[in-house]
Amino acid sequence: MVGYQQSGIRSHAAHTGEIDRKALTRRFGTSTFSLRVPRFGDFERWRATRIDHSRFLAPAFGEAGRTWAELNTPAAWIEKYVTDRRLSRRGLSFPHLLFESSHTDAAGPRVAGEVNISRVDGLSQAGELSVWCTPSVHQSEVTGWAGHVVVLEAFTRANPLRWVIAPVAVDNPRPAKGLGLAGFEKTARLRRQRNYDGSPTDHNLWVCENTSRNRIRLQELMENA
Secondary structure, three states, X not given: OOXXXXXXXXXXXXXXXXXXXXXXXXEEOOEXXXXXXXXXXXXXXXXXXXXXXXXXXXXXXXXXXXXXOHHHOHHHHHHHHHHHHHHHHOOOOEEEEEEEEOOOOOOOOEEEEXXXXXXXXXXXXXXXXXXXXXXXXXXXXXXXXXXXXXXXXXXXXXXXXXXXXXXXXXXXXXXXXXXXXXXXXEEEEEEEEEEEOOEEEEEEEEEEEOOHHHHHHXXXXXXXX
């Protein structure tokens, strides 16, 4: 996402929607992280990571009426993959998988997270950001960088989103600092908006508008990660 001049910031993508592929890869510590669109054959690595980190992920990403194991079956992956692919073609979803590779990992890159903008409303041109990243010493840095890349991409594509929203459970305060840094503003509290850890929970609604100021901020954060 680099290339054109705007207030001294390189940002070709902010006008054209073109993405510098180098922007989708970043090194943190001894690992290299990369973002790409999911492929059908990613199931085994996706499932292995989600099962290994079920205690960390299930509270925020579980569903009422379905166990965590049921949400990570081959059938669940096919449903997710086909739905994401269909909605992505219509500009209503922007799914990404996050991969981590290290010279010490003989098995090759592993899935380290997901960064999605989904539930895009065609009328308001607003989409909902969802991010998870496996626990590590660099988790906050990786999560921030990946989120900045995907939100900036959504703001600079051919048909850009006007808003990106992020409902965050009040019992999950970790994302607040990063969202505020990236230009999101806390605008409302949604009472019992959705389940968190199996119970209906209040969520704070964070909103980021597609403005020149926010695009520049995202660009700077992404480049300086």
